[in-house]
Amino acid sequence: MRALAIVLLWLHVAGLGTATAAEVRDHAAEQVAARTWVIHGPLGDPSPANQGFMNNPAFVVTADGVVVIDPGSSVHAGRMVLRQIRKVTDKPVTHVLNTHVHGDHWLGNHAFHDVFPGAQFMAHPLMIEGARGGQAKRWLDLIDQLTGGFTRGTRPVIPTVPVVEDQSFTAGGVTFRILAPPKAHSGTDIMIHVVEEGVLFLGDNVMNGRLGGMGDGSFRGNIAACERAAAVPAKIFVPGHGRTAGKEIVTAYRDYLSILFETARAEYDKGKQDYEMKETIRAKLGRFVGWEGFDLNFGRHIGVAVLEIEAL
Numbered sequence: 001m002r003a004l005a006i007v008l009l010w011l012h013v014a015g016l017g018t019a020t021a022a023e024v025r026d027h028a029a030e031q032v033a034a035r036t037w038v039i040h041g042p043l044g045d046p047s048p049a050n051q052g053f054m055n056n057p058a059f060v061v062t063a064d065g066v067v068v069i070d071p072g073s074s075v076h077a078g079r080m081v082l083r084q085i086r087k088v089t090d091k092p093v094t095h096v097l098n099t100h101v102h103g104d105h106w107l108g109n110h111a112f113h114d115v116f117p118g119a120q121f122m123a124h125p126l127m128i129e130g131a132r133g134g135q136a137k138r139w140l141d142l143i144d145q146l147t148g149g150f151t152r153g154t155r156p157v158i159p160t161v162p163v164v165e166d167q168s169f170t171a172g173g174v175t176f177r178i179l180a181p182p183k184a185h186s187g188t189d190i191m192i193h194v195v196e197e198g199v200l201f202l203g204d205n206v207m208n209g210r211l212g213g214m215g216d217g218s219f220r221g222n223i224a225a226c227e228r229a230a231a232v233p234a235k236i237f238v239p240g241h242g243r244t245a246g247k248e249i250v251t252a253y254r255d256y257l258s259i260l261f262e263t264a265r266a267e268y269d270k271g272k273q274d275y276e277m278k279e280t281i282r283a284k285l286g287r288f289v290g291w292e293g294f295d296l297n298f299g300r301h302i303g304v305a306v307l308e309i310e311a312l
């Protein structure tokens with residue numbers, strides 16, 4: 001009996017088989033198609049309250065295994081994602097796809113590499129290059145700082161398999177087609193069309209109900225990415241942040257970007273500075289004012305747009 005108690009105590013201390021205080025709390029995976037699940041993360045920026053977890057990890061269960069997309073911001077988030085996968089299937093993870101270089105989407109690779117070191121970790125070649133060139137460390141430090149150290153212990157597992165525009169691969173009878181719009185949200189973006197499922201993973205080229213940074217992106221490139229996404233014959237569109245829905249979330253986000261950019265261009269042509277055009281642009285974006293992060297990001301977005309207009 002004492003031996004059993006010691007074993008149980010050891011299991012508890014080692015955190016095996018159970019979520020410890022240092023783990024990300026469970027967020028339920030929602031089935032959005034026959035073989036596809038999405039975990040819709042909280043909408044805010046990484047914080048102690050959300051344990052750094054705020055993106056939309058997803059997984060597709062194929063005949064041979066599981067294909068994971070964007071397993072979160074830390075090893076802790078990745079373990080949480082794996083716990084949700086285990087509620088659906090015992091199959092091994094065969095592939096992990098990362099939509100872009102921003103660390104809230106891919107630092108969770110660590111958890112999957114620990115358990116499935118033979119899985120293929122895939123991303124845009126410029127995502128791989130950027131992560132190796134300093135973005136991995138930058139994002140690791142940023143999320144550590146924003147979460148008060150919650151995500152500490154995470155190791156960047158940078159993808160090694162590049163995927164490019166119009167590339168397809170099949171896994172367990174499911175076709176994954178890659179779209180790689182140049183310089184859109186981050187310059188390292190892929191979108192993933194899961195053909196038989198009628199699902200398109202948009203990465204951060206589309207957000208729904210939340211705004212994030214555009215500092216690594218391009219308004220014109222991101223608008224073009226939205227147009228491409230809207231032309232994909234899919235029924236279910238999974239944004240990088242916010243609720244999964246139909247094509248209307250793609251056109252809504254395109255509208256946000258294009259109204260902001262075109263109004264900024266018209267105001268710029270009248271000789272206005274970015275702070276002088278803010279109210280005019282805000283008045284045209286009324287339907288987006290309630291989005292998470294609007295106040296923080298809207299002014300910054302105008303700054304990015306004006307730089308892009310100046311460079312035209």
Ligand SMILES: [Zn+2]
Binds near residue numbers: 100102185186204212
């Ligand atoms: Zn991003």
